[in-house]
Amino acid sequence: NAGVTQTPKFQVLKTGQSMTLQCAQDMNHEYMSWYRQDPGMGLRLIHYSVGAGITDQGEVPNGYNVSRSTTEDFPLRLLSAAPSQTSVYFCASSKQGARIDTQYFGPGTRLTVL
């Protein structure tokens, strides 16, 4: 049971490049989310999903796309990277209907956009 995994751990992009951050969970959780954490700040929600085929926007969705074709995977796409997207990205998952619906976080991806 690996929990929530994210790849890559580190990535450097040039402005305008696109890429996909991968997230997978093996806990059969219905809910998955993407957050970004800027230096000295808390996490902010980018996009989330309540199940396969269902996604919605969070607080800071601009410049990012998501899809959820399976329960396990929730990739985050940067369409045209900008320096303002330099951040640490966390993927999280949680179980629907749990008494304490704690989110379990992946280890994070540190992204630098030059």
Add this chain to the structure above:
Amino acid sequence: AQKITQTQPGMFVQEKEAVTLDCTYDTSDQSYGLFWYKQPSSGEMIFLIYQGSYDEQNATEGRYSLNFQKARKSANLVISASQLGDSAMYFCAMREKGQGAQKLVFGQGTRLTINP
């Protein structure tokens, strides 16, 4: 809109002392959940403790307890008998019921340093 405020950017505590990390929140919903997470220097987010708005007892998990004062809209984390390994960033977070755990709002965090 939901908002979490952590007013202590940094705290310095002697080992074995108790420490209280402050968290106040703002919500118009009657049903919500409050979470505390620890983020060590390695960067991962570790869940510590949860308090539901209708829970009558303050939550406790080992050395962690949550001092929940609903009327004041505060949810302070208390760490008893602090250890060097408690040095980390601590985040308070909230989600409103009905939103599901996938929509958490975080505070800016408090950096806790335990001195030997």
